[in-house]
Amino acid sequence: MSLTNATGPSIGVEPMVQYFRSGAKDFAASTLTLQSTINLLRKDDTTSVATARTQLKACRLQYKKIEFFLEYFFKTSSLIYNTPAKAEIEEPYMEYNEPVGMQVMEALLYEEDVIANKAALLEQVNVIRSSAEDLLSLLYGFTADDKQVLESVRIELIRVYTLGITGFDAPLLKSGITESYEALNAVKVVLAPYLDKRAPYADSVIYYLDKSLWFLEAGKDFDAFDRLRFLRQYALPLQRTLGYMIRDMQLVLNTTGGVLNYSAEHLFSKDAINIDAFPAAGNEKFKSVETFPLSGIAATPALYKFNSPDAFSSTTATVNGALISLGKKLFHETALSGNNKISCATCHRPEKHFTDGLATSVAFDGHSHVRRNAPSLFYAGFQYGQFWEGRIKSLEEQALDVVHNPFEMNGDAAKVLQLPAYTVLFKQVFPDSTVTAEKVAVAIAAFVRSLNPRNSSFDQYITGDTTALSAAQVRGFNLFMGKAQCGTCHFAPLFNGLVPPLYNLTELEVLGTPKNEDLARPLADTDKGRYDVLNISFYEQAFKTPTVRNVSATGPYMHNGAFTTLENVVEFYNKGGGSGIGLETPAQTLSAAPLQLTKQEVADVTGFMRALEDKLP
Missing domain, CATH: 1.20.1420.20 (M75 peptidase, HXXE motif)
Known part of the structure; x- marks a missing residue:
């Protein structure tokens, strides 16, 4: 020994x-x-x-x-x-x-x-x-x-x-x-x-x-x-x-692969979990164009405003500022779509906390709808899988998938080659100024990684402002993290499916979410979730656990947009999920036992979740 x-x-x-x-x-x-x-x-x-x-x-x-x-x-x-x-x-x-x-x-x-x-x-x-x-x-x-x-x-x-x-x-x-x-x-x-x-x-x-x-x-x-x-x-x-x-005592050791930042003050500090430790790319074609560190993106407040490089405190951050600014421009660029009408911001609108307010987004053809709800992009970088079923590991790959998907943007990421203005912008960031699809994806992904404001009322409260939450919201937090069992799937501090204490995997759950909002007459949803990616029986109807930060501003809810109110979402859990409301959900990972929450407790839980809404610039 x-x-x-x-x-x-x-x-x-x-x-x-x-x-x-x-x-x-x-x-x-x-x-x-x-x-x-x-x-x-x-x-x-x-x-x-x-x-x-x-x-x-x-x-x-x-x-x-x-x-x-x-x-x-x-x-x-x-x-x-x-x-x-x-x-x-x-x-x-x-x-x-x-x-x-x-x-x-x-x-x-x-x-x-x-x-x-x-x-x-x-x-x-x-x-x-x-x-x-x-x-x-x-x-x-x-x-x-x-x-x-x-x-x-x-x-x-x-x-x-x-x-x-x-x-x-x-x-x-x-x-x-x-x-x-x-x-x-x-x-x-x-x-x-x-x-x-x-x-x-x-x-x-x-x-x-x-x-x-x-x-x-x-x-x-x-x-x-x-x-x-x-x-x-x-x-x-x-x-x-x-x-x-x-x-x-000079006894610091970090064996978490950099996921946990031991220099942070505590778990709820903005820099407690290091975004650089999450998948930056799924293969070498992306890594080969990342010739600069991304450090500082997660911890710098309100980076999505990009008013000037002065918002950054180092040479590295200034480079990142140029990259993120390029990503923001590409995020709003309709030339990436097949009809020059659609951009990433069409379905992820900044003023709606990067959602579109629809149950499921409008498809490329302008009248039909895609299969699933467009989730908020806030905190999207803190995951090991993208899309509802986690089929893609990195934001870079996700960006290209959406641009090239015939039902979404039906475009070509390299189309910006035809726009002279981007030649200058790419040269500011990449040593090789050639515009490629991979570089487009890297820039968009950097922009999405910057969407981590952490300026909600709850964040103000936990860092010292005891006037930031009402008594009902304090009760709601205690219920969320206790009797209501929300915190056993939406883990602190990001309140998503990142499993503590190492935050080294993203959890998927089978909830038995119905196709409709009527809990007394629920209809079974036919979406098989992650089962379509991996044909494993207990992945049927499995979906990634999203963050509930900004949930009050990003309805409708669930992968299919079935629920229009937070109260109905909580009531669905209160009744025991799909099994609890009578749907056959053999692989359900959520307990089917009712939570026995009163109407006041449901109101308190939803009140707390409203306190997780970030303030937009």
Whole structure:
């Protein structure tokens, strides 16, 4: 076991390992008890079911004490214990995850006939127990250093803030707040050796860590927990001061491929997630023309105004300014279309938050409609797949697909070769001034990546302006991230399908969205979604989870534009999605259990979503 750093003896590796040894033994013991309670399940014995649920919760709490260690150092091994209770293919890596573990058990324990699931429950608990008994074998030949220890806990903080307090892992047990306490308490134990060294900012870290734990312990009621106060007053300051401490100790390590920016103040800072880490192109023909970095596009406010290069603070940003300005001009260029009448802005109108306000956009012929709704382009760069079914990976490829699609623009991206004005503009950006389709796509994509204003009322509130949200909107955030379960698919801080804490994959969901808005008389939609791209059964009707930022300005909603109001969208979820309203949706990933939201709660949730609307220039 390595206990040294490049700069000398380690501080926290050995204490962390000892903590894991103890926690692993306790977790293994709890799985044995869980196995016993499952064996005792009896028909018509509601007490045995309640006991099994209670013990599952206890088992989960023990797991949360060692979660940071397993998830960081032994990710593959952790999948046995806590994967989602649904068949998944995690993209872009194409890793198939068979449902297994405690989340699967939770779902089985809350079905109507629990006893009918006893064999399946025993199968699950046997796998968990046998694996837990061998946890300590993971330490054979284990090596680590302080940088890894500290990165593991800073990632755990993000996991708590985005998944723990939302109940992502245990929506039926509603144990997310207590689980978050255990996970954060583990962070306190692991940080103790560093804090004892009286490192810079140690006092602040101790203060905010203790306050966060106090607040979690005092607010165990999952539905009533004040998540917004927790984040703003305690959790985010903890993340900020811990970052300062790690920086000043010169122990920064980033193994996230640059997706997470550890120089950001906290999770809700504009630069917390690095847009440069997302697919810039699907193949070398695009990469070959990107002879400059794109850094600074995501973090610079209101870049889509492009009034002058003075908006940028460096030579690189000035180059990007020219590129984005070129992209903006091309975005509005009708010469790219086959009839010289249509541009990207036809269906993505800036004054409508880059949508067109239609259920489905008008097609090239001027009277028919394309298959799906035109989503907002705000924050479109923060994804691993474009279009509703994620069939294309990069914004560059998406731009060319739309331009060349006979039903959309039916054009040729290289047509601007015929326009002398573009020769000068391209020369300002590209060393080789030849206009090609690939360069057109790169410029348009750079413009779209700049559409990240983050200036909504919510953004103002979370960064310090406590007058920016109404009391109803504060309640709405807490519902969104709690009882309403919105935050378990629309993940903070972008509120889209980017899965935390690493934000390294984009989630697709099967909701059973109807063809019409009448929830009492729903009609089945025939659009098969991602199944048309990959013929995998549980991809039927699977669509990408879009951001709900600016959702109040970008209706109609869903992939088919079926819903005209936010209230009806929330009510659809409130009733349990397609299955909940009576549609046959065998692969539905959304729980069919009603959320039991009152009319006031629905109003509060939609009120919060309206607070996510960015102000246009």
